[in-house]
Amino acid sequence: MNDVIIRTEGLQKHYVLGAETVRAVRGVDLTIHSGEFVAIMGPSGSGKSTFMNMIGCLDTPTAGKYWLDGQLVSTLSEDELARVRNQAIGFVFQTFNLLPRATALHNVELPLIYAGVGGKERRERATEKLRLVGLADRMDHKPPEMSGGQRQRVAVARALVNEPALLLADEPTGNLDSTTSEEIMVQLRALNEAGQTIVIVTHERDIAEVARRQVHLRDGLIERDFLNSTVETTV
Amino acid sequence: MLILEIIMVSLGAIRANVMRSILTTLGIVIGVAAVISVVALGEGAQASVEQQIERMGTNVLTIRPGQQMWGGVSRGETSQLSVSDAEALRDRSEGLLSVAPEVSSRQQIAYLRWNSNNQIVGTWPDYFPMYDHALQAGRYFNRGEVQGRRRVAVLGYNVPEALGGTSAGALIGQTIQVRGVPFEVVGVLQEKGEAAWIRPDDQIFIPVSTAQYRVFGGRERLNSIYAATASPQQLDQAFGVIDRIMRREHRIRPGAEADFNIRNSSDLLATFNETNQTFALLLASIAGVSLLVGGIGIMNIMLVSVTERTREIGVRKALGATRRTILFQFLVESLALCTLGGIVGVGAGYGAAELLTRFAEWDTIIAPAAVFTALAFSAGVGLFFGILPAQRAAKLDPIVALRYE
Structure with a gap:
């Protein structure tokens, strides 16, 4: 395969809850290459959310190392992590997390604002991504005026606008009905086929099966890591 | 950006x-x-x-009696300013100063059936030019009338209004009572406006001698003496001259504590x-x-x-x-x-x-x-x-x- 996008070595995360230390992630070694479509699975308490936060540079590991797109990020400061999130990662959340008072266009522009991209270029790039997800005609609508599926497509456009090395989706279909879930998954598949590296965290088996590779976590360790044998184009 | x-x-x-x-x-x-x-x-x-305060005159120094001090301790008696002090200032300042004494108090005045309570100011005719008091009708009193303790009065702008609204012109030559003493009205002043806490428009001006001996019952003591120079630039010089003359009058050695204060209007300000x-x-x-x-x-x-x-x-x-x-x-x-x-x-x-x-x-x-x-x-x-x-x-x-x- 191509370049390595994600490489973790003995990644650990411990929380201190009162007198007790919770070992949420207990040493994960994982390598994901450019162009992969990986589903991280696991029951609640398996440590997959904690793992995802570290992969997404929202959290720093207690121990172990993490390279993102060739850069060692596990030792970076908070502000440096903010820059990495801004430039190398696109987030898609279960609850969309769009700014309710801003238009779809402004929502998509947001990462570019923090990247310091000028107004004209920003609008062009945001418009292009909204067109890509099929929302060119709804750019001036605000999230409350849109359906769940449309909102999640805005979020996908927002995640893509910085041309990130990694698109990280946390339960992207968790708040959607099955039809719109399917639409979003088709969208993600199409993006992956165009070369986008995608990591999606889910606990739904049929969603995970859309990906090419599944990583199962249990009790903070990798339980299974395998390629999907049959790749279906529809769920 | x-x-x-x-x-x-x-x-x-x-x-x-x-x-x-x-x-x-x-x-x-x-x-x-x-x-x-x-x-x-x-x-x-x-x-x-x-x-x-500007209106009160920026070129006027005010001399007021001060406490007499002896080795930093008040001797308990307040010094006095007298007309002879004022005369000495006028006569010995070689034309530098125009001088006016002031003795004043509020008194009941009456004209026909009207009564009013006004500030009576006993002074010299020099007082009027010093404060730019212009006449509306009649004349100022003169030095001869001061000498002769004549019962003549110059009224401030508001006084005719208080005395039944008689016109200024009609009041000239009329007799008003000040604390029961009859006075002939010889002049009425133009409007002046307020000057700090002083309301010259409500005042009645009479010769200082008349005030002392006929109205205030033999009161020698002056409230203050005003000394004006031709221009504000001469104030510093005037200050020294006044100090020298006053010390001689009051027999106070140079350097000793003076029993009077000299202030200018900017001090007041x-x-x-x-x-x-x-x-x-x-x-x-x-x-x-x-x-x-x-x-x-x-x-x-x-x-x-x-x-x-x-x-x-x-x-x-x-x-x-x-x-x-x-x-x-x-x-x-x-x-x-x-x-x-x-x-x-x-x-x-x-x-x-x-x-x-x-x-x-x-x-x-x-x-x-x-x-x-x-x-x-x-x-x-x-x-x-x-x-x-x-x-x-x-x-x-x-x-x-x-x-x-």
């Missing part, structure tokens, strides 16, 4: 909550308006006092300003307290706003906003709120001052410095009370913030 974007975001948040923003800034608006109008009143009062400033400071600090309360209101609402927008902060951080960016966003928001409040407050204060001038007829002056200070202060309040909520926002953990319901 980024800074401009963040400012736009902040202003957008203010616009999105118009009603709340207005209510939040109301404290600042009221505080600034209070500061502006109070300072305007103070400045106005000061200017009118300055004007009045300084005393008055001191009082005025103390008062203005007091009022301004009360107004300042309301600014403080307004600031606390801003902080309160900003804290609520940060809590309310926890999720938004989480999203912004996940998408690449640094701590500083978030801090700046919320700081700009409270700064903008306070500054807008300040601007509205300046307008309201201006309006209040205008109303006070129009309806209460108080002098007010809006000083640019006061406007600038009030605006700077409200911006300062915004920064000071915005910093805590902004820091709280900046410190939010994006993971926690994103999960916040």
Whole structure:
């Protein structure tokens, strides 16, 4: 395969809850290459959310190392992590997390604002991504005026606008009905086929099966890591 | 570039909550308006006092009796100024000074069936040019009438009005009673206006000798002696001359403590300003307290706003906003709120001052410095009370913030 996008070595995360230390992630070694479509699975308490936060540079590991797109990020400061999130990662959340008072266009522009991209270029790039997800005609609508599926497509456009090395989706279909879930998954598949590296965290088996590779976590360790044998184009 | 974007975001948040923003800034608006109008009143009062003291004459020195001191201890007796002191000043200053003594007190006066209570001033004719008292009708009294203790009176502008509204011209040659003593009215003065606490328009001027021996019952002691120079530039010289002559008159060696004070009108002005400033400071600090309360209101609402927008902060951080960016966003928001409040407050204060001038007829002056200070202060309040909520926002953990319901 191509370049390595994600490489973790003995990644650990411990929380201190009162007198007790919770070992949420207990040493994960994982390598994901450019162009992969990986589903991280696991029951609640398996440590997959904690793992995802570290992969997404929202959290720093207690121990172990993490390279993102060739850069060692596990030792970076908070502000440096903010820059990495801004430039190398696109987030898609279960609850969309769009700014309710801003238009779809402004929502998509947001990462570019923090990247310091000028107004004209920003609008062009945001418009292009909204067109890509099929929302060119709804750019001036605000999230409350849109359906769940449309909102999640805005979020996908927002995640893509910085041309990130990694698109990280946390339960992207968790708040959607099955039809719109399917639409979003088709969208993600199409993006992956165009070369986008995608990591999606889910606990739904049929969603995970859309990906090419599944990583199962249990009790903070990798339980299974395998390629999907049959790749279906529809769920 | 980024800074401009963040400012736009902040202003957008203010616009999105118009009603709340207005209510939040109301404290600042009221505080600034209070500061502006109070300072305007103070400045106005000061200017009118300055004007009045100017009117009293900037080239006049006032000699007043002082306590006689002996080795730093008061000997208990107050010194006296007499007409002979005034005469000595006039005769021995080689034309430098024009001099007028003053003995005065309030007395009951009567004309036909009308009564009034006025300040009776016993003086010399030199008093009138010294204070630019022009005549409306009749004449001043003269030196001969002072010598002869004649019962003649020159009335201030308002006196005819108090005596039944008789016209100034018709009063000339009429007889009025001062403390029961009949006086012939020889002149009526033009309007003069107030001069500090003195109201010359209500005064009645009579020869000093007549006042001392016929009205005040043999009172030798003068209230004060006025000495004027031709120009304000000669005041310093005059000061020395007066000191020398007075010491000789009162037999006080040079260097010893004098039993009289020589003051000029700027000393009076300084005393008055001191009082005025103390008062203005007091009022301004009360107004300042309301600014403080307004600031606390801003902080309160900003804290609520940060809590309310926890999720938004989480999203912004996940998408690449640094701590500083978030801090700046919320700081700009409270700064903008306070500054807008300040601007509205300046307008309201201006309006209040205008109303006070129009309806209460108080002098007010809006000083640019006061406007600038009030605006700077409200911006300062915004920064000071915005910093805590902004820091709280900046410190939010994006993971926690994103999960916040």
